[in-house]
Amino acid sequence: MIIMEDQIGRSRTIGHLKGGKVGPTMIFFGGIHGNEPSGEQAIQEVFKGIAENGISVNGNIYGIRGNVAALLAGKRFLDRDLNRLWTEEKIEKIKAKSKNELLNEDKELLSIYQILSDILKTESGPYYFIDFHTTSSKTLPFITINDAMINRKFSKLFPVPIILGIEEYLEGPLLSYINEQGYLSVGFESGQHTAREAVDNSIAFMWLALAYGGALKSTDIVGFEGYYRQLKNSAKENASFFEIIYRHPIESGEKFQMQPGFQSFDIVNKGKVLAEHNDRAVLAQQKSSIFMPLYQSQGEDGFFLIRKTPKFALWLSVLFRKIRMPALLPILPGVSWANKNNGTLLVNERTARFMAKPLFHLLGYRNRVINKSEILMTSREATAKNSMYKETWWYRNKKTV
Helix, strand or coil: CEEECCCCCCCCEEEEEECCEEEEEEEEEECCCCCCCHHHHHHHHHHHHHHHCCCCCEEEEEEEECCHHHHHHCCCCCCCCHHHCCCHHHHHHHHCCCHHHCCHHHHHHHHHHHHHHHHHHHCCCCEEEEEEEEECCCCCCEEEECCCHHHHHHHCCCCCCEEECHHHCCCCCHHHHHHHCCCEEEEEEEEECCCHHHHHHHHHHHHHHHHHHCCCCHHHCCCHHHHHHHHHHHCCCCCCEEEEEEEEECCCCCCEEECCCCCCCCEECCCCEEEEECCEEEECCCCEEEECCCCCCCCCEEEEEEEECCHHHHHHHHHHHHCCHHHHHHHCCCEEEEECCCCEEEEEHHHHHHCCHHHHHHCCEEEEECCCCEEEEEEHHHHCCHHHHCCCHHHHCCCCC
16 A cells, blocks of 8 residues: 655645565654755655556655755754754653643644654554754765664664764754654764755665665666665765764854865875864864765854764774673772663763773763763664664674674
């Protein structure tokens, strides 16, 4: 059975395919930011391709529009960024508002929240959540994930760079919220906002994901190997892991202007002028690669800096998590459980300085400063529903990191 909606704004749901056989439930989001329509367009084209070619589906495939009103307006958001609202605290505050108090993005969130709740109640797992985005600058296609092994293993199947640690710098992305519930969630940035290549890369990624997740058979997808080559070529054969090491924040009302010509993954040397912020030059503090430089009027992130993660560090982090080394951390002075059920640690600032941040990262922890003396460390690994994915071929594959 296929349900399709072809016009932007006509429905929250782009489409829903329900197969006759048991399989995964795969949910694709497009247009969480309204000035990024490529994902929404790609989802439509893939749904159309499945229908026209009569491809047999296992499980369920959903296509969901993000910020519908902002998509119609062609703006990132109307009142506030929809992709910064997905925390338990913010969601509860929005749910408590009266109808007249709701901002546009509050309404969008409540609509998406209800759909997700319904899917999780009515459909069976394993669940896959994939969110399509684009950037204001030119870029290689890349994946962003919260650092849980289910995310890493699935992401490694795609021939594009993988960025770890975004959750340490951004509060309230949709996929971070979903990951906190324990489900696999992957963000795919397909290219620059207006480039046709961004649509094509999203289409290629979606076909591959549907096959890797088991919703479709790869042999039923015309040009399947070509989609893989397309992403590999578009990413210039760069499929490395990278770690975010710096975010340059922008507050409301501040003046910010990137220097022209930067593209994501460009290497910048220490001292390189990257931008002007409130009429002051912003310099690179170390040699690194620039990531998602801002070339649009809306946005809270001026740019990020990233560096490649050594393969040895990736291997070591897998080993540490397998032997459950993170469970031993609370025996250290200055470290205690903030919430043992979800693996959240409270770390004294002095201890955090002694135990370098990379060590916590190896163990799957990301930090959030809550005051001058304490740091909250959260672990996506502690809440990951690994048992839901343990029978999938990609999870059992020892070659995936």
